[in-house]
Amino acid sequence: MSVVRKLLFPFSFLYALIVRVRNLMYDYGIFKSVTYDFPLICVGNLSVGGTGKTPMIEYLIRLLKDEHKVASLSRGYKRKTKGFLLADPDTRMEDIGDEPFQYHHKYNNIRVAVDADRVNGISELMKLQDPPEVILLDDAFQHRRVKAGLNIMLTVFDELYTDDWMLPMGNLRDSRKESARADIIIVTKCPADFSPEQKERVLRKIKPEKGQKVFFTGIRYEKEVISGDRSLSFDSLTEKNFSLVTGIARPSYLVKYLKSRGLKFEHLNFNDHHHFSDKEIDELNKKEMIITTEKDYVRLSGRVDRLYYLPIKVDFLFGEEQEFTTLVAGFIKDKSGVENPAFNSN
Template sequence: MKILRYILFPIMQIYFFATWLRNKLYDLGIKKSISYSFPVICVGNLSVGGTGKTPMIEYLIKLLKDDYKVATLSRGYKRKTKGFQLGNKTSNAESLGDEPFQFYNKFKNDIHVAVDADRNNGIKSLQLIENPPEVVLLDDAFQHRKVKAGFNILLTTYSDPYFSDVVLPTGNLRESRNGAKRANIIIITKCPENLDKATKENILAQIKREPNQHVFFSTITYSNTIVSENTSKIIEGLKAFTLVTGIANATPLIDFLNSKGLKFNHLNFKDHHEFSQQDIDELNKKELIVTTEKDFMRLKDYKSLKDKLFYLPISVSISDDTKIGELIKHFLAN
């Protein structure tokens, strides 16, 4: 794979120029971005792959839902519907996409959850619903520059930071590193616990942040229990099980489970994998299945798996979360 990426280096230069030109046209106002009179917060990244956008959106929901009417707006990747869709009691992973359905399943009594590939149409449609939102959280929209978000949160992983990468197809960046300048907040995600001061200072030096930018470090916190629709189990007491993942990077989860001394067989699928009947038939043979919350959203409607399917909840811990809350609420107040 690495050899192929180097072979594709000439294409990288073309991709770099195309994305640079597109961004320049937006910066100069030749291509138009629409801004809104109410707060729009964008969460995104520069790279392909999992940087932790879903838990970050959930972090923001918890931060804001008690004081504001909140809506999330996602593309709804791999859903089987078109256009604008608003989460309701008939929604599922096929109609909303797995991650938006996860938001709906968890926060349906607190927020609106919507999907639309055209983010401007999605925002306008949200404003027409009964009890419209006061704040819109855009999920994975950092490159969607047709919308001019009032506040941008850029995520990059500790193990594969954008400042050490190059654009596709040689690297993993969707656009050049220079795009990070659009961010109000940069969060280094999936950091080891107790990251030392010297390492943080080294990362800050490589970021070369703008005067108006703030950098935070976050870690993934795994629950001590696995959860099904009806019950839960303490993780330390688990016997051998099957781990099922359809996410961009399962390594942190595997490392956590190994650190607990657990015995499991790992079935690793590509990100947003659509489970076939053959997959389900194979899973029916397993006694206990542990998966991610996102994958649980796609699997939970299979009745044959109901008594054996569990997910491991995760949350995000952010360094100086008081400060990040103050920055976001200051934006909302102004």
């Protein structure tokens, strides 16, 4: 930890005190949480950004969309609109934010909505003529006004919440004790050679509560980069002069992967959710070729030429994907009484 961050300890202490009081208000019922009688799944974390929420939301969308009417509800970070907004064919990225737009762009058989007020957002979704059967709450673990039926909390393998500190000295925006509210904890971005011994060490750090299940996942990068309906194999990239452009919280995993494939490139790194200025776009258009993340692609598509993205997916380690699927299926059946036949075929 840097000296500067250590000097921020008094501010972290004050922030932790404020967060603790707020959580106690909910714990003792002074602040009220709203519960729901239909499947509401929350995916979130205790820290700020970069834990892999977007790939996990997409994993759940793919798992559920063929048998259930699914909606995602996000805050819509850095969007240029206010209040509740349901995405439609005319919706732009600026209207709902990059991550919701990514869901909307990729999955045409789900509903995608944004609202900073999650209670109002859920209410508006359920007022629709054909309301969703399952709602996925994106990044809402700390929003305690809503009490989800299934809480999935993510933490990064090499930056576990158990080893972190509260903002601004660390990256935690909520107390480590709040991990007890999670039904499922997923350790994300585990290395490819993650061993059973490492798994046991992490479990000893987390010390899961009774009834909590801990899963371990890695990132699976696809074997080609994509631009619209075109694609290029990784083998062809060794002959290309390309720039890597990232505007995500933790680009180091992608940089390391590309270098491990023997690729040489310049890395242009921007802040998470960065909105690219016209001047920056002009500079990017001078590049021979650009590879970026899927989240950055939705912000740059149509503005930058010769633009490709590298798709990623969640990989469950130790053969635990079916167990995770069974837990999600059981929750939906208990809440809705509807069994997903697709789960039984796995």
